[in-house]
C-alpha cells in the first residue's frame with residue numbers, strides 16, 4: 001500500500017522549526033566553521049603527537065563523550081510515533097476540556113510504548129507490562145495520559161514503588177537477570193504483598209507478551225475526574241481500544257523472537273506506519289457520577305481494581321491515529337517527558353494514593369534524566385499553546401525572555417503575564433471537600449486483594465488459563481527458594497484452588513489443605529495487623545467477557561506478515577494469486593527461500609526472495625503459505641530448515657496454508673491435515689485464499705497446544 005503523507009499538525013509545524021536536514025550542506029563545527037578534513041587529527045608531523053589546539057577534534061570528541069543520558073529508571077526501552085486524536089462527539093456535558101469538545105477538531109499526539117523492567121537495549125518480547133503514554137498537544141496546554149496495557153497496578157500506595165522496582169530489576173550483586181521478573185527477589189516481594197495478586201494474574205497472562213504495540217489495550221489505571229463548565233465533577237476511567245483487536249504471541253515464540261529480533265515491536269510499529277496501515281485506537285471512558293462513588297463493592301480510589309465493563313460500559317468517545325514515525329529517536333522518543341500531572345482544564349486527579357505519589361515522581365525524574373528544569377522547552381515536549389510565566393534561567397535555557405520584570409505582581413511590566421479568569425481558560429483545581437486527620441494509613445476499603453484476581457482468572461478461556469498456569473510455573477520455577485514457592489501457592493489458593501494446585505504440581509510443592517491466611521508483610525509497626533489483613537470478598541460479578549482476549553476483534557488481517565516458502569520451480573500463479581488476495585487485505589508477504597536472489601518459477605519466470613531460512617524465522621510471521629510447483633515442494637521437503645519453519649509455526653498455533661501438490665512436504669511435518677484446525681489445504685484458489693485469510697484473522701488455534709506434537 002502506498003504511504004499516505006499526513007497533513008502536518010500544528011505540532012509538526014512546531015517541530016519543523018528545529019528539524020535539520022544536511023542534504024547539500026557543508027560539514028561544519030558547532031560554531032558553523034566549515035571543516036576541510038574530517039579524517040585526520042592535527043599533528044606535529046604526520047607521524048608525530050596530536051596537538052591540543054585541535055579545536056575541531058576536541059569539539060567532536062567532547063560531544064561524543066557526552067552523547068548518552070541516563071535511561072529511564074523504569075520504562076527505559078520504548079518506541080514512539082506521532083499522530084492525532086479526534087473526538088466522535090462533544091463531551092462538554094461532563095468535561096470542559098477543549099480537545100474533547102469539537103468532533104471537527106484534531107489534536108496532535110505523540111505516543112511512547114515501552115516495556116517496564118529491561119534497560120534500553122533489552123528485548124521487546126520480555127514478559128512485562130507495557131507502557132502506553134500519550135501526549136496530547138491541546139490548545140489549552142499539554143495533557144499526558146500516562147497509562148499501561150494492564151488496567152491495575154501491583155501496589156496501592158506510591159510509598160512502595162521503589163521497593164517493587166528494586167525487587168524486579170536485575171539483582172544488585174550481579175545485575176542478573178535482565179528484563180524479567182523470573183527471579184528470587186521479585187517473587188520474594190510479591191509473595192509478601194497480597195495486594196499485587198490481581199496485577200500478577202494479568203502479568204502472567206498473555207497480555208504481557210503482546211503480538212504488537214498496535215494490538216494492545218491501554219488504560220489510565222487510576223480513577224481520574226472530569227470537570228464540566230459548571231464545575232461538576234464525574235469520575236472517569238480511561239481506556240484505549242485497538243481497532244486491530246488485542247492479540248498475543250505464544251511464550252515459546254516470545255523467547256525465540258527475543259533472540260532473532262529483539263526489536264520486534266519497535267520494527268512492527270515503524271513498518272506499519274511506513275506502509276500506511278496506520279495504527280488506530282478508540283478512546284473509551286467509564287463514567288461514574290460522584291453520587292455513585294460508594295455504590296461499588298470496591299473502592300474507586302484503589303488502583304488494584306477495575307470497574308468491570310459489565311457494571312459500567314466503556315463509551316467510545318474518539319479515535320487516535322498514529323501516522324508519522326519520528327525523524328530522530330533520541331530527540332523525540334528518548335527526550336519526550338511524560339507526567340501524569342500534565343493536565344488541562346476539564347480533567348483533574350482523585351485521591352488514589354498511587355496517583356498522588358506519581359504526581360511527584362514524574363517531574364522529579366526528568367531532572368536526572370534530561371538534566372534541567374527546562375526540559376519542557378525541548379521541541380518534543382513544548383506545548384503548542386503559548387507559554388508565558390516568570391520562571392527564568394537554569395541549564396540550557398532556550399527562551400529569550402524580553403523585559404525587566406520576572407516577578408508578580410509588577411507594575412513595570414504592565415502586570416504581565418496576567419492570571420487568566422476561569423472564563424478565559426484559567427485552571428482551577430476541583431474544590432473537593434477534605435475533612436480528615438493527617439495519618440499514615442490505608443483505608444479498610446482497600447483490603448480485598450483476591451476477588452478481582454479470581455474474576456480475571458475465571459473470565460479467561462481454557463487456553464488462556466493454561467497459559468497463566470504455565471507462566472507461573474516458568475517464573476516461579478526460576479526461583480530457588482522453596483519457601484517462596486509455598487508462599488505463592490498459598491496466595492494462589494485465595495484466587496483459585498485449581499490454579500494453585502496446577503502451579504504447585506509443577507513446582508513440586510504441596511497445596512495447603514486449609515487455605516492459610518496470606519502473609520502480609522506490608523504492615524507498619526505499631527499498626528493493628530488485623531486491620532491490614534486481606535479480607536475475603538466475592539467478585540463483583542462472576543465473569544467479564546471483556547477480560548478475555550478470546551473475545552477480541554478477529555475481523556482483519558491488516559498489517560499481518562505472511563511468509564511464502566519457495567524454491568526453484570514454484571508455481572508463479574499460486575504465488576501471484578495468494579499474494580494479491582493477501583495484499584488486498586493490507587497485509588504483507590515475504591518470500592522465504594534457502595538463498596537470496598532470483599527464484600525460477602515452474603514456467604521459467606523469475607521471482608526474487610526477500611529472506612532466507614538463515615536471515616529470518618517462523619516466529620516473525622503470523623502465517624505461512626506453501627505454494628505448489630513439484631520441484632519447489634520436493635526441494636523444500638528435503639530442507640530441514642524449511643520443515644522446522646513449518647513445524648514451529650504449527651507449534652505456535654498459526655494459520656498454515658498448503659497448495660494442492662504439497663503432500664510430499666506435509667508428510668515430513670507434524671501436521672495432520674485432516675484433524676488440525678487452522679491448516680488449509682488445496683482446492684480452488686479463490687476459496688483457499690478466502691479460508692486462509694479468515695484463519696489468519698482468527699490469530700491462533702490454541703487447541704493445538706493440547707496435543708503438543710512438535711518438540712521445541
Ligand code: HDE
Nearest residue numbers: 072074075112131132133147148158161221357361362365
Ligand atoms: Fe510510572 N514512572 N510510576 N507508572 N510510568 C515512570 O517516569 C512511577 C505507574 C508509566 O514513555 C518514570 O519519565 C511511580 C503506573 C509509563 O516516558 C517514573 C509509580 C502507570 C511510563 C515513574 C508509577 C505507570 C512511566 C520513569 C507508582 C500506569 C513511561 C521515567 C507510584 C498508569 C513514560 C519517567 C514514557 C515512567 C514513576 C506507577 C506508567 C520514575 C512512582 C500505575 C507509561 O517517574
